Amino acid sequence: MTETVHSAPGRFDAMLKEDRALTRLYTDAALFEEELEKIFTKTWVWVAHASEIAEPGDFKTAKVGREPVIVTRDRKKNVHVLVNRCRHRAATVCEVAKGKSNSFVCPYHGWAYALDGSLRGVPYEESYAGKLERGALGLRALRTEEYNGLIFATFDDTIEPLVDFLGPARKWIDLFMKQSAGYPMMTQGEHRFTFPGNWKIQLENTTDAYHFPLVHRTFLNLTDGETEDMFDLMNKGGWVEDLGHGHSVMIMMPELVDLEDGLDAPFPEKFSALAEELRSEGHDEAKIRRIVRAVGGAGFNLNLFPNLGCSAAFFRVLQPISVDQTEVRHVALGMKGGPVAANVARLRIHEFFQGPMGFGSPDDAEVWDRVQQGAQGGADLWLMLNRSLENEEATPEGTRRGDVSSEIGMRAAYRQWKTMMEA
């Protein structure tokens, strides 16, 4: 008797194949609810960069799926991710986006929680006749782990450690962080915008070089010639790599993969004024080369399933709101303690493309919106994810890659989606 290995037929086989999907994935509200439960509560979700809560007492609010959380740093500098829900009768205990505090006091009846979530104060406690189990009534804490400044949290205590979840993506995170040029990386504010479409449309886009020459034609027309050449993505020898667990990386500018390499290469002319300014401030030439080379960010987009992109020079954070509504944050990055002129240059580059008034993002948001609209038609027609399916190849590191406009990154994300939804 020969033994054949069949994978069990999956629930989603009819709507999602290796190289195509039905638009139900964008439009089915029940599926969206299921995603929140099976994906967003069962995987590592990015909640903060370490610099956003650098000092003891610092906090920010965020979301894991749809659940509101507070990310805090306690007196011992430990990071906590706490569900922003009072254990008495559910009021949020914090409605400030970012700040510094010793405790969170619920506005309803005054229960007070420490930075680690433990319940510290209950007004008029005598009415509980000594039976209130304070120790069991802290804010719910999520499992929290950090890699190279990226803080992730999960509701699931059984999944793999963060480092294993990231796997080969770690190398790309390390490369990405080199753009702070030897200074600690810091966030420098963020743009937030919503678009009327499903979150996965945005997810797909982070490794979609195919749209760039068309959707961003206006950006290419308005930028300088050097930048236009840099963004000639289809002809630069870039590639997309499937990093496992739904993660992928799109290398757009191979010469800017490792920002500490090629420091002897001449500066682009557009940065000569910045270099001159740094010289006049007395910085040494080696440092200036490092800063200027990194000012436009790394030459790749790293897409971490399900909600973070390390995109060239910024973090892209994706927040599902409903089946057809998504919020996107573009977090600007800079060098903590670095030269102001260089951080300002980074801000102006960010403003030029990113955010609701940039010369790039509104065009992205418009086509994503159009995808959601179009997906109302042809429920039986496939979304094609088969671009460059035929030329996938193995890398020495054991991952798989395709050319720069390959849809391999999307295939990787949907494979992870299916695995999690069928689990």
Added chain:
Amino acid sequence: MPFLVKDTALLEAMAFVWLEADRLDHAEFEDWLAMWTPDAHYIVPVEPGTGEFETHLNYAYDDHAMRCKRIERMQSGVSVSASPVARTIRSLSRFRLLADEGQWVDLRCMQRLTEFRRARERTYVADMEYRLERGAEGFKIGRKVVRLINADHALGGISYIL
């Protein structure tokens, strides 16, 4: 009751920013560009109440060259979010002259702008701060700051000028 000198300045400033608003709503962009001093900035900050613009993240921090590019983008027909450009109708009100230093005045007012595009209507409300500089041909905009009431929250794509 006769107007005081200060009221005249207020009326002149109001008339000037109304003219600016009308030009934006009616796509008279060449004339709009000519309303600015050469080193003026059009600024839409992210953080409410901030007085520091250059070293902070903004939605827009436009010098003359960037203003020209913003208009080129709107008129090029190449940008999918600006083809067609959203229809806008804005009103300015609640004017107050904060300072009149002879060479320049500081005017604060509110703006309520309604955008209509692809069957969707959106409204953006903002506190406006104008530095208006007096010259031989009357006022020029020395700086325009648009403080959106929801600047630190999620906006929609805005492929036009506030």
